[in-house]
Amino acid sequence: MSITDLTSMAETQLGSKKEINERLLKIIDEVADSCYQCAKCTSGCEAHKLLELEPHKIVALLKRGLIDEMVNSDIIWTCMSCFKCRERCPQNVSPVDILFTLKNLAVANGQQVPGAYTAWLQSIMTMGLLQDVQEVPLGDGKVLKREDLGLPELSKPMDAAMFQMAFAGVAMEKM
Numbered sequence: 001m002s003i004t005d006l007t008s009m010a011e012t013q014l015g016s017k018k019e020i021n022e023r024l025l026k027i028i029d030e031v032a033d034s035c036y037q038c039a040k041c042t043s044g045c046e047a048h049k050l051l052e053l054e055p056h057k058i059v060a061l062l063k064r065g066l067i068d069e070m071v072n073s074d075i076i077w078t079c080m081s082c083f084k085c086r087e088r089c090p091q092n093v094s095p096v097d098i099l100f101t102l103k104n105l106a107v108a109n110g111q112q113v114p115g116a117y118t119a120w121l122q123s124i125m126t127m128g129l130l131q132d133v134q135e136v137p138l139g140d141g142k143v144l145k146r147e148d149l150g151l152p153e154l155s156k157p158m159d160a161a162m163f164q165m166a167f168a169g170v171a172m173e174k175m
């Protein structure tokens with residue numbers, strides 16, 4: 001199975017543009033009176049610590065109907081899907097689900113998925129890891145490996161075909 005097979009399998013599960021837009025309108029209705037912009041979601045957001053994603057602003061922009069602006073922005077792809085925003089929200093709003101839906105709409109619009117995404121998928125499919133094992137370069141030119149740091153060897157899937165099948169099953173799930 002190739003990365004193209006996998007992404008096209010997922011695309012068939014996204015729904016039509018009309019369905020996704022209807023999903024977004026339903027979410028707008030749900031969040032309209034719920035989110036009071038306390039920013040608790042943003043205070044725990046993993047992507048906010050490293051990048052510029054502010055989930056409370058995503059909710060605010062959605063409430064104002066600025067969907068195209070978000071769909072055309074790279075910021076929606078910086079969400080790490082850690083689900084912390086959903087866990088922390090006192091109002092049961094789920095910024096991560098809004099971001100999933102916006103990404104689905106971007107794909108349905110034919111927008112290019114950022115290369116890093118497909119590279120991660122390829123990496124997970126071929127070796128079961130988001131990225132290959134890294135070494136840590138030190139300032140003096142030395143390089144530390146996992147074993148130098150007392151870390152155990154990372155395990156990889158024993159049955160690659162079985163792993164790819166399970167992975168494809170996840171790609172078929174609706175997000």
Ligand code: SF4
Pocket residue numbers: 034035036037038039040041042055056059088089090091092093094095
């Ligand atoms: S989504 Fe929830 S946590 Fe985030 S600003 Fe709105 S109410 Fe607060």
Ligand code: SF4
Pocket residue numbers: 041044045046047048053055078079080081082083084085086095096099
């Ligand atoms: S799921 Fe995305 S938006 Fe929510 S806290 Fe994690 S990185 Fe931030």
